[in-house]
Amino acid sequence: MDIKDLIKSRRTIHQFKPEPEPDDAVIHSAIEHAVWAPNHYMTQPWRFYLLGDKSKNQICLLNAELVNEKQGERAAEIKFNRWQAIPGWLVLTCRTSDDEITMGEDYASCCCVAQNLMLVLWNAGIGMKWTTGAVIRTPAFYDIIKVNSETEEVVGLFWYGFPAEIPAADRKPLDQVLTHLP
């Protein structure tokens, strides 16, 4: 696809076909390409965790517990079943730094990687959803993915699979976001 069409057509996917789950090899290749992102001082702070059934299930249960506390058992059960049906699970983290500016720049780099990843996969017909719900900030989430929260920060949980539905979206027109300066 032409790069402009690729960027404009990519959508966050909320509904995935239950099967097939994209091959790990496709995800590996997408990651290898996604990391060719701009990165100040070449810190290469990105780390990826491709989740198997055990860790997916642990996260589904953990999230259901959080939902249960706020919205009750029925809502938790619905959420658990919805999450269990999501085919692909990938976590992207960013190595932490004591320096606030480096931390911000490294997070920015990881976001570039995330967009690259979504575009490469979209070009292969695979949709993604970048999620930053409360569950990813819990200590239990870090335990499940075996990440030390002092050295890595979760940038997002990325769900992926073949889209069952592609939502519509829009953006503000150019004249609302662009200012020409003399």
Ligand SMILES: Cc1cc2nc3c(=O)[nH]c(=O)nc-3n(C[C@H](O)[C@H](O)[C@H](O)COP(=O)(O)O)c2cc1C
């Ligand atoms: C940092 C970040 C966090 C996001 N977290 C969520 C989320 O928790 N839940 C969700 O439904 N979408 C989430 N999204 C996706 C946005 O809702 C989506 O990108 C936006 O609606 C624009 O739609 P599009 O991606 O199809 O253009 C997130 C996107 C970003 C960049």
